[in-house]
Amino acid sequence: MLDLAILGLLQESDLHGYEIRRRLRDSLGLMANISFGSLYPALARLEAQGAVSAIEPGMAPVTGVAMGSLSGELAALRARRSKVVVAKKARKVYRITPLGRELFTRLLEDPSAGDDPRTFTLRLSFARHLAPDVRRALLERRRAQLVERLSEVRSATARNDLDVYARAVVEHTAAGVALDIAWLDGLIAHEGAPQHTSPQSPTAGDTMSSASTSPQG
Amino acid sequence: MLDLAILGLLQESDLHGYEIRRRLRDSLGLMANISFGSLYPALARLEAQGAVSAIEPGMAPVTGVAMGSLSGELAALRARRSKVVVAKKARKVYRITPLGRELFTRLLEDPSAGDDPRTFTLRLSFARHLAPDVRRALLERRRAQLVERLSEVRSATARNDLDVYARAVVEHTAAGVALDIAWLDGLIAHEGAPQHTSPQSPTAGDTMSSASTSPQG
DNA sequence: CCATCACTATATCGCTTCGATACTGCGGTG
DNA sequence: CACCGCAGTATCGAAGCGATATAGTGATGG
Numbered sequence: 001m002l003d004l005a006i007l008g009l010l011q012e013s014d015l016h017g018y019e020i021r022r023r024l025r026d027s028l029g030l031m032a033n034i035s036f037g038s039l040y041p042a043l044a045r046l047e048a049q050g051a052v053s054a055i056e057p058g059m060a061p062v063t064g065v066a067m068g069s070l071s072g073e074l075a076a077l078r079a080r081r082s083k084v085v086v087a088k089k090a091r092k093v094y095r096i097t098p099l100g101r102e103l104f105t106r107l108l109e110d111p112s113a114g115d116d117p118r119t120f121t122l123r124l125s126f127a128r129h130l131a132p133d134v135r136r137a138l139l140e141r142r143r144a145q146l147v148e149r150l151s152e153v154r155s156a157t158a159r160n161d162l163d164v165y166a167r168a169v170v171e172h173t174a175a176g177v178a179l180d181i182a183w184l185d186g187l188i189a190h191e192g193a194p195q196h197t198s199p200q201s202p203t204a205g206d207t208m209s210s211a212s213t214s215p216q217g
Numbered sequence: 218m219l220d221l222a223i224l225g226l227l228q229e230s231d232l233h234g235y236e237i238r239r240r241l242r243d244s245l246g247l248m249a250n251i252s253f254g255s256l257y258p259a260l261a262r263l264e265a266q267g268a269v270s271a272i273e274p275g276m277a278p279v280t281g282v283a284m285g286s287l288s289g290e291l292a293a294l295r296a297r298r299s300k301v302v303v304a305k306k307a308r309k310v311y312r313i314t315p316l317g318r319e320l321f322t323r324l325l326e327d328p329s330a331g332d333d334p335r336t337f338t339l340r341l342s343f344a345r346h347l348a349p350d351v352r353r354a355l356l357e358r359r360r361a362q363l364v365e366r367l368s369e370v371r372s373a374t375a376r377n378d379l380d381v382y383a384r385a386v387v388e389h390t391a392a393g394v395a396l397d398i399a400w401l402d403g404l405i406a407h408e409g410a411p412q413h414t415s416p417q418s419p420t421a422g423d424t425m426s427s428a429s430t431s432p433q434g
Numbered sequence: 435c436c437a438t439c440a441c442t443a444t445a446t447c448g449c450t451t452c453g454a455t456a457c458t459g460c461g462g463t464g
Numbered sequence: 465c466a467c468c469g470c471a472g473t474a475t476c477g478a479a480g481c482g483a484t485a486t487a488g489t490g491a492t493g494g
Contacts, residue, residue, distance in 0.1 A: 002451080018472050026373050028383065032366075038451045040474060045450095090458080090473065127382040149249075156243050165344040166245065172400055176393070183389055219480080235443050255480045257445060262479095307444065307487085 001119050002034065002042040003051075007104040008126045010052060010096040017043060017092065028125055043094060051100035055093045109134055111141060136191045143184045150177045218336050219251065219259040220268075224321035225343045227269060227313040234260060234309065245342055248335070260311060268317035272310045326351055328358060353408045360401045367394045 009015060009023050017039055024034050046052045096104070107113050108123055108130065120142050127135050153174045162170065226232060226240050234256055241248045263269045313321070324330050325340055325347065337359050344352050370391045379387065 016472080017474095026369065027376065027378075028373075028387075035452050035454090036472095036474075037453065037476080041450080091471095092473075121386055125383045125386050128380045152243065156245075159244065161244070163345045166342045168404060169245075169338055169342050176396075179393075179396075187385060233443075234445095252481050252483095253443090253445075254447085254482065258479080308442090309444075 001114055001116070001122065002038055003046060004104070004107040004114075004119065004122050004126075005034075006039075006042060006046060006094075007051065007096060007100055007107070008122070008129075010094060010100070011104060011129075014055065014093050014095045016094065020094075028122075046100070047094070049099075049103070050097060051103045052094045052096055055095055105129075111138075115141075115145070132191065136188065139184055139188050139191065143181060143188070146177055146181045146184065150174065150181065153177060218331055218333070218339065219255055220263060221321070221324040221331075221336065221339050221343075222248065222251075223256075223259060223263060224268065224313060224317055224324065225339070225346075227311060227317070228321060228346075231272065231310050231312045233311065237311075245339075248339075263317070264311070266316075266320070267314060268320045269311045269313055272312055322346075328355075332358075332362070349408065353405065356401055356405050356408065360398060360405070363394055363398050363401065367391065367398065370394060 005024060005028070006020060009020055009027075015023070017036070020043075021034055021036070021039055025032070043052065047054060108126060113119075120138075123130075123138055127138070130138065153170060156170045157167075157174055222241055222245070223237060226237055226244075232240070234253070237260075238251055238253070238256055241251050260269065264271060325343055330336075337355075340347075340355055344355070347355065370387060373387045374384075374391055
């Protein structure tokens with residue numbers, strides 16, 4: 001799961017660990033603070049597989065891509081005024097390999113490679129890399145899962161041995177799942193409608209929001 | 218986290234592993250299928266701590282509590298017609314100890330013992346065991362967390378480098394968090410209103426539902 | 435009549451993830 | 465210049481997960 005996230009980010013630019021974490025937090029906006037205890041082992045794993053390769057520190061061109069927006073820009077500013085060349089510390093910058101790109105595609109498309117909510121959210125975030133039919137299949141699959149889950153939760157709602165609080169929880173859960181389904185329906189409708197290449201189709205634009213798919217609370 | 222769930226269920230009746238799992242699934246309605254790879258180690262852990270004790274198979278009175286609603290009732294039926302005494306197999310029935318009750322209270326009340334969404338959901342499900350002020354504190358604490366999270370996600374929404382899909386995800390996430398907050402507000406209001414012992418206060422009843430706190434999708 | 439299926443039930447293995455913690459290098463501030 | 469705090473990498477132990485093994489039992493059906 002982390003592998004998918006990492007490869008997806010590296011797809012766009014070379015990054016070092018810390019920055020990957022930051023982007024996971026606020027570019028993807030989801031995936032509440034992945035811990036380093038997960039991140040670094042994941043990077044090591046991917047490197048061992050040959051899916052990413054580490055650009056040795058010092059070799060990395062200091063200009064641009066590799067640095068975090070915040071730290072990078074500040075460092076650049078400082079460099080300009082204090083005329084000290086910002087010799088980057090022990091940063092290990094990672095770059096995706098062709099093999100990594102293959103792996104990314106596989107993780108993104110193969111349903112058997114994880115089907116939990118987190119993975120779905122991640123896949124959807126990267127859905128621009130998917131062919132329209134695969135994308136649609138992804139949405140439909142998820143929808144089916146949610147429909148099943150909804151009926152389970154609804155049956156729990158029907159129980160009469162629940163006190164106020166337990167009941168509040170299950171009802172809230174059910175409502176959440178229902179809204180997720182509605183949201184997916186919106187997305188599916190968008191997929192189905194003939195795709196204009198023009199950025200904004202007239203009816204599009206506000207069907208794209210609703211409730212929580214559950215990428216963390 | 219599992220510990221809290223297990224102790225909470227054992228609070229009401231003695232149970233064996235399989236049945237704990239079932240109740241987690243459909244009594245609590247949440248906590249999508251806890252795997253046995255988590256459950257049995259957790260039970261072993263609790264037993265080692267002296268928080269639960271295993272009633273040896275055969276010693277357990279076959280009448281009632283220990284069996285699952287389904288299997289139990291069916292087994293009873295069958296026993297009646299086939300007059301074979303259903304000598305229960307290798308079932309290990311667990312019972313909570315006084316020390317376990319202490320641990321339960323601690324896990325339920327101490328915020329430092331886990332503050333992830335799953336744990337919150339669990340705590341709320343067991344909120345009838347909490348004193349009103351502690352209960353309220355629990356809700357307020359969670360609300361504060363969600364408010365912070367919302368502002369984070371909203372700032373992600375403001376980014377302009379997101380494609381349609383990534384944007385859809387973050388917006389959906391934001392909407393979900395907002396609804397969670399609204400739901401909590403409802404619950405808090407209920408807590409605040411002078412508590413009648415009578416089951417239904419006039420204005421109560423439909424404020425208790427909204428969106429997903431995120432006990433799984 | 436027995437094979438097979440589906441379900442209850444316990445248990446373990448290897449892997450991923452998490453939370454805590456430790457360490458270093460550097461720039462800014464008192 | 466001493467110290468604080470942040471950027472950054474790294475590791476450890478515990479917790480949870482998914483797959484898998486094992487075994488007893490009632491029901492289904494050729």
